[in-house]
Ligand SMILES: Nc1ncnc2c1ncn2[C@@H]1O[C@H](COP(=O)(O)OP(=O)(O)O)[C@@H](O)[C@H]1O
């Protein structure tokens with residue numbers, strides 16, 4: 001894949017840097033929630049680029065908050081135990097044993113890898129799960145069927161977010177740290193819940209009154225039935241794509257998280273290709289639009 005930053009002539013590079021100034025000014029002090037999808041983090045070189053981008057955003061005065069996924073990494077760990085993941089409408093059916101694997105892969109492995117990379121790039125990252133500081137309170141999700149709202153699926157220990165207390169994230173931000181959040185919630189009886197990372201990112205962006213929510217994944221954005229990129233989607237257009245089955249699998253919770261944030265006042269919500277080096281930086285700091293923008297109306 002070509003690198004959009006390195007493979008361009010120096011004059012154009014200078015142009016990109018000059019373009020960045022108004023955006024740096026505009027977003028100074030603003031919170032930007034970045035969902036780093038498990039599918040976008042499979043290449044070590046891209047992971048290092050991602051970490052550098054997050055640090056750069058912090059250095060120029062923005063407040064990045066990372067929410068990470070790890071679907072493929074959980075799947076690999078389950079396979080090693082002779083288990084295979086099963087999804088309903090983009091949600092992993094989570095029994096007790098799967099929940100244990102989810103916790104150690106997300107909080108023990110993926111989160112700590114990202115924290116390490118950000119620190120290596122010169123930032124000060126702090127890893128959190130939804131337990132830390134009472135960040136994500138959850139209850140068992142009753143998953144309504146998309147075609148028959150009277151039918152509900154039992155997806156085990158998948159969490160429905162009851163409340164987010166963002167005080168721990170705000171305290172870290174005020175202290176120049178970069179929070180890296182694992183999508184694990186806690187229930188009334190201290191039980192753990194597996195929550196889709198897109199849903200956590202959408203809700204956290206809303207509660208933090210973020211300026212932007214960026215969802216980094218492994219497609220150029222939302223694609224239509226012919227595989228063509230849809231650069232802009234309203235709530236009504238999304239309903240149509242749900243209805244005709246164009247949006248499926250992992251894209252279902254992603255769009256729901258994105259739309260929820262857009263409707264709740266997050267100014268700009270983008271689904272972008274995390275496999276393109278520095279896509280997030282270019283989206284935030286240049287005039288060029290990337291991926292799919294989700295609009296409330
Ligand atoms: N209309 C669509 N456009 C793009 N991707 C889609 C669409 N419908 C379903 N998908 C699937 O959603 C996937 C992204 O979701 P997911 O696998 O959960 O990624 P992540 O780990 O980044 O959250 C894509 O790789 C693709 O297989």
Ligand SMILES: CC(=O)N[C@@H](CCC(=O)OP(=O)(O)O)C(=O)O
Nearest residue numbers: 038069070071091092195196197
């Ligand atoms: C309930 C549910 O589906 N949880 C997800 C949590 C990780 C995640 O969301 O990872 P991605 O962002 O990489 O898909 C899972 O178990 O895979």
